[in-house]
Amino acid sequence: MLKQAISRSSRAVFSASRTIAQRPSLRPKFSPIPSTSLRAGLLPSIRWYSEQTESAAKKEDEGPTSQVEAKDGEATSAPSDVEAELKKKLEAKEKEVIEWKDKYLRSVADFRNLQDRTQRDMKSARDFAIQKFAKDLVDSVDNLDRALIMGKEKIQATTEDNKNDDLHNFYEGVKMTETNMLQTLQKHGLERFDPEGEKFNPNEHEATFMTPMPDKEDNTVFHVQQKGFKLNGRVLRAAKVGVVKSQ
Template sequence: MFRQTFSATSRALRSTARLGTQRQTITIAQSYYNQTPLAVARTRWYSSETEAAKKEGEEEKANGEAEGPEAALKKQLEAKDAEVRDLKDRYLRSVADFRNLQDRTQRDMKAARDFAIQKFAKDLVESVDNFDRALSMVPQEKLKPEAKTEHTQDLVNLYDGLKMTENILLSTLKKHGLERFDPDGEVFNPNEHEATFMTPMQHMDHNTVFHTQEKGFKLNGRILRPAKVGVVKNK
């Protein structure tokens, strides 16, 4: 009798549990079907998007692991190439700046040297002019061999000594950039000559220098003092 009672109780409990499970399943199904279509679609959309994102992430991760060493080496090579180009550009700029500095320094030194000796050179020009004036005072006829006598020999010796001294002085000045020029017979150049007078002359071309009153001087190719000249004016 006890066994029968226990069996009946067990069957009753199993029936109650089965009934509760069925009710719970029916309740969940009703709550799912009571949702709106938009909510269901939204749930499905988020679910599919998450799955697609996971797949893409896994694929990118797999590709990154597969191409990782090559991509890293390629990036390093590109970085080194960019660094080399930058260093080369800096090197060329530095060389150009250094050469410009050398040229500018040489020009400054030359200008400073010319300026330093310019006043001294102008003072020497007066001495050279005095030598030229002294030599021009001796008539050329007395310097000819047939005109030499016992009385004129001393004058000839003095003239030769002054002429030799003048030549040595001019040679020394030329070594340092100071050079004398005589434009006699040349075309008048207002940048190098200073016309003190003009006169017509039939046997010479117009605007030609026919007389040098004072010779000019150049210092390192630049006009230190223009020559004072007489110019032909036939027009």
């Protein structure tokens, strides 16, 4: 029994050793990776290209962009030219508007001046329409004034015993006639003025003579030879007067 057991165990060991010898050698489950393959996996892949291909690629890339930039430049320059032209036209129109406005204002001012001048001329024509007639009429008024002066002297020369009623009545009638005539002339703008005792005014007075007088102020009218007349404020005839002269 013992011999059989030992023989069996030896056979089993011998068969096991043969099977192990016949089997291929098994590698471990995780085998080490070569260093070359590890470096290739970790480092990025580097590709090398020729300079000709890069320059060609750059030209190809720059070609469309340069064309687009050129088109953009042309597009931007075109609106700027249009804007400049429009600005020039606008400035020209503004200058034209200013010129026309100035002409309009000048024409309006000229028209208003013409209106004012026409109104003044019409008023002057109405006010001085009777100027020639008034000049001829003042001589008659002067004659009435002279008659009154002479009549007043005659009346003063008479006494109460030698009183002349006809002369007094004639004087009163002439005086009334002169008063009515002066009132009528005054309605039409013709007025008579007597400058006696006033300062000499060369615009209204005409000095016929000058004499020194100690009791009178210098350059004062002390005698009226002929009274003056004004037509609507304008001197129609200057008064002829005598003026005091300084010693």
